[in-house]
Amino acid sequence: MAEPHAPDPRPEPPARRRRFTGPWLIAAAVAAGLVTLGVAALLTNIFERRAEARNPFYRVVELTDTTVDPAVWGKNFPIHYDLYNNTVDMTRTRYGGSEAIPRQPTELDPRDVVAASRLVEDPRLREFWAGYAFAEDFREERGHAYMFIDQVFTERQQVVQQPGTCLHCHASVYTVYMKAGDGDLIAGFDRVNRMKYQDAAALAQHPVSCIDCHNPATMELRITRPGFMEGMRALKASQGVDGYDVNRDATRAEMRTYVCGQCHVEYYFKGPEKRLTYPWAKGLTVDSIMAYYDEVGFRDWTHAVSGAPTLKAQHPEFEMFSQGIHARSGVACADCHMPYLRVGAMKVSDHWVRSPMLNVNNACQTCHKQSEDELQARVSNIQDRTYEMRNIAIDATLDLTRAIGAAVRADSTNPRIAAARQYQRKAQFYTDFVEAENSMGFHADQESVRILGNAVNFARLGMATLYGARVPDRPALVPPPPQTVTPHPERGGGATRERR
Amino acid sequence: MTKGQRIAAAAAVLIGTAAGLGAFTFVYAKGYSYLTTDPAACANCHIMDEHYSAWLKSSHRNVAGCNDCHTPHDLVGKYATKAKNGFWHSFYFTTGNFPYPLRITGGNKEIVEGACRSCHEGITSAMNHGGVIAPPGMEVQPAREEIACTHCHEYVGHWVR
Numbered sequence: 299m300a301e302p303h304a305p306d307p308r309p310e311p312p313a314r315r316r317r318f319t320g321p322w323l324i325a326a327a328v329a330a331g332l333v334t335l336g337v338a339a340l341l342t343n344i345f346e347r348r349a350e351a352r353n354p355f356y357r358v359v360e361l362t363d364t365t366v367d368p369a370v371w372g373k374n375f376p377i378h379y380d381l382y383n384n385t386v387d388m389t390r391t392r393y394g395g396s397e398a399i400p401r402q403p404t405e406l407d408p409r410d411v412v413a414a415s416r417l418v419e420d421p422r423l424r425e426f427w428a429g430y431a432f433a434e435d436f437r438e439e440r441g442h443a444y445m446f447i448d449q450v451f452t453e454r455q456q457v458v459q460q461p462g463t464c465l466h467c468h469a470s471v472y473t474v475y476m477k478a479g480d481g482d483l484i485a486g487f488d489r490v491n492r493m494k495y496q497d498a499a500a501l502a503q504h505p506v507s508c509i510d511c512h513n514p515a516t517m518e519l520r521i522t523r524p525g526f527m528e529g530m531r532a533l534k535a536s537q538g539v540d541g542y543d544v545n546r547d548a549t550r551a552e553m554r555t556y557v558c559g560q561c562h563v564e565y566y567f568k569g570p571e572k573r574l575t576y577p578w579a580k581g582l583t584v585d586s587i588m589a590y591y592d593e594v595g596f597r598d599w600t601h602a603v604s605g606a607p608t609l610k611a612q613h614p615e616f617e618m619f620s621q622g623i624h625a626r627s628g629v630a631c632a633d634c635h636m637p638y639l640r641v642g643a644m645k646v647s648d649h650w651v652r653s654p655m656l657n658v659n660n661a662c663q664t665c666h667k668q669s670e671d672e673l674q675a676r677v678s679n680i681q682d683r684t685y686e687m688r689n690i691a692i693d694a695t696l697d698l699t700r701a702i703g704a705a706v707r708a709d710s711t712n713p714r715i716a717a718a719r720q721y722q723r724k725a726q727f728y729t730d731f732v733e734a735e736n737s738m739g740f741h742a743d744q745e746s747v748r749i750l751g752n753a754v755n756f757a758r759l760g761m762a763t764l765y766g767a768r769v770p771d772r773p774a775l776v777p778p779p780p781q782t783v784t785p786h787p788e789r790g791g792g793a794t795r796e797r798r
Numbered sequence: 799m800t801k802g803q804r805i806a807a808a809a810a811v812l813i814g815t816a817a818g819l820g821a822f823t824f825v826y827a828k829g830y831s832y833l834t835t836d837p838a839a840c841a842n843c844h845i846m847d848e849h850y851s852a853w854l855k856s857s858h859r860n861v862a863g864c865n866d867c868h869t870p871h872d873l874v875g876k877y878a879t880k881a882k883n884g885f886w887h888s889f890y891f892t893t894g895n896f897p898y899p900l901r902i903t904g905g906n907k908e909i910v911e912g913a914c915r916s917c918h919e920g921i922t923s924a925m926n927h928g929g930v931i932a933p934p935g936m937e938v939q940p941a942r943e944e945i946a947c948t949h950c951h952e953y954v955g956h957w958v959r
Contacts, residue, residue: 323805330812334819341823343892351844640898643844664899664958 350642361514366473371508377641382508384650385441388413391655393681393738396438407451413438422692425699426726429602430610431458439736442651445469446505455495461572462498463491467561469502470510472522477501487524491572511557519553521545523560529576530556536579554630559616562631564731566596582617584731584749588724601726604702606719611730618735622742634661677740684732684739687750691729694757698722701764714764721760728753832884837863843891845900852956867913867955868906879909899958907946910955914947922947 358373365371372379388398396413403410416436417423427433435453449468465471478501479486490498513520521527521544534542548556564587568575580586597607619625632647637660639648654661655677658670666673702718732739732746739746762769824830831839841850853859869876883906890896902910915922
């Protein structure tokens with residue numbers, strides 16, 4: 299290096315050397331700077347992704363078996379809690395849900411937004427349920443967030459005194475039962491069932507909450523609803539399994555359906571103590587449930603038009619889904635209604651419980667490789683067909699109902715009326731089993747159409763009975779035996795397999 | 799030190815910094831692992847965690863790793879595919895702009911199909927030339943149109959759901 303203070307005696311370096319020390323070097327410096335910047339940005343990104351992959355969990359609060367407020371659970375599980383809160387959103391699909399419909403709040407009902415009325419959408423339903431509270435007010439379902447207030451304020455509450463039993467599925471009721479039963483869930487259940495609805499509702503604060511499906515210590519799924527525990531015990535007993543305890547005996551995969559099946563089921567209030575009962579002692583199909591109701595002689599109400607001892611199907615999603623191809627393939631409710639969602643590196647069950655049709659990408663395309671349009675079209679195919687059959691079945695049932703009403707007015711001692719009313723009871727329940735089920739046939743498409751076909755047949759049989767024709771109950775034909783496939787003799791080996 | 803030399807020194811420092819940081823990033827991000835055939839390398843980024851763990855439980859885990867199905871079996875094709883997919887996968891994962899669930903597309907699909915047919919040649923060539931023994935009363939026609947193996951055998955590699 300040259301002495302800094304001494305004048306440089308050397309001549310200027312040749313121009314060729316200067317070219318590389320001047321602008322070229324500046325360009326190189328800028329390029330190196332940019333590369334450094336890029337590499338640093340990439341390094342930071344990789345670092346962040348690595349951090350994501352660590353799935354950090356911070357326990358901020360202690361959760362116990364009495365922590366009912368979901369906001370408290372949300373402190374430990376903020377992602378799940380944020381998703382859960384989204385159930386306030388009001389959207390519709392083709393056959394379900396509703397946009398927010400504004401209304402004028404009244405003293406009796408302070409809600410300023412409600413779901414669309416099904417009775418306005420299909421006025422036949424008023425006659426279909428004539429004499430029952432559902433003919434007064436029946437609206438589209440909306441998100442879990444509204445389950446409690448929508449029940450408190452439905453006009454059905456104003457026409458009949460409902461029991462505390464209803465709370466079982468319209469509020470976060472686990473802690474309420476535990477408190478009412480002094481730590482005994484079933485005792486608390488019995489006690490709350492006997493209360494007036496309004497008194498029972500005053501004990502609850504939240505719609506379905508974390509504690510209703512999760513064990514607060516381990517976060518494992520668990521069943522908290524006595525109705526489901528007892529219903530499953532009766533169902534398993536009918537299949538030869540005694541003493542079934544769903545919390546002890548169900549697999550993790552089954553639980554992903556059972557926690558939903560705690561409430562999305564057909565039920566009735568048994569006896570004067572209004573004990574909530576799931577009618578599964580003979581099986582889960584509509585035929586088994588009908589046979590059960592006939593055996594115990596239960597009716598929801600007496601039809602105002604015909605005097606038939608009629609039944610209202612509630613929302614038999616669990617029963618219907620159990621007959622469908624998805625259940626048979628081992629798919630659970632949560633797989634489509636709470637599909638896994640990627641948040642950073644974490645796989646989170648989407649606690650925004652909603653129609654898979656609003657979330658086809660995560661809900662369907664994980665298994666089905668077809669395009670979103672194709673999958674939507676397949677669902678529409680099923681639902682449009684079911685809707686057509688549902689409309690026919692409602693008309694058929696109403697025709698029979700009116701015919702019985704006319705026969706009663708003409709001659710109430712007509713001995714054929716009783717038998718015709720039994721057919722109306724069946725037609726009504728079968729039709730309602732699909733009408734009240736929240737998938738317009740999708741949960742089990744062929745089963746839905748089979749049920750509606752039977753409903754139309756019951757209406758036909760009722761008419762024939764009323765007019766004195768002798769008709770067989772069911773065609774005598776039974777399904778032919780299954781086909782068998784015999785292996786090629788030259789290749790030998792292999793047992794004869796039944797073709798399914 | 800002349801002005802030129804000072805600039806050269808500064809540039810050298812910057813280039814050295816870039817090189818050093820680059821080397822650190824390469825090691826930190828396990829860049830060297832991409833030159834191996836270890837399937838764990840493909841799950842360096844957590845986006846492939848599910849595929850990797852599904853592969854660990856699959857029927858192919860003892861006979862074929864990621865590269866056996868997802869890269870061509872010739873040396874040039876293998877590294878060209880690694881380079882191309884490596885760049886685009888990193889690009890999309892870094893920017894976060896990609897659809898999910900992940901789907902295999904285009905050329906990568908063909909590579910997988912080729913891999914099935916290369917290892918299972920005995921079966922696939924028989925299928926394509928009518929060499930299959932017919933069930934009684936039926937004749938086997940040579941395939942008019944070939945369909946992808948994974949159309950039916952989609953579970954064999956890594957079934958993620």
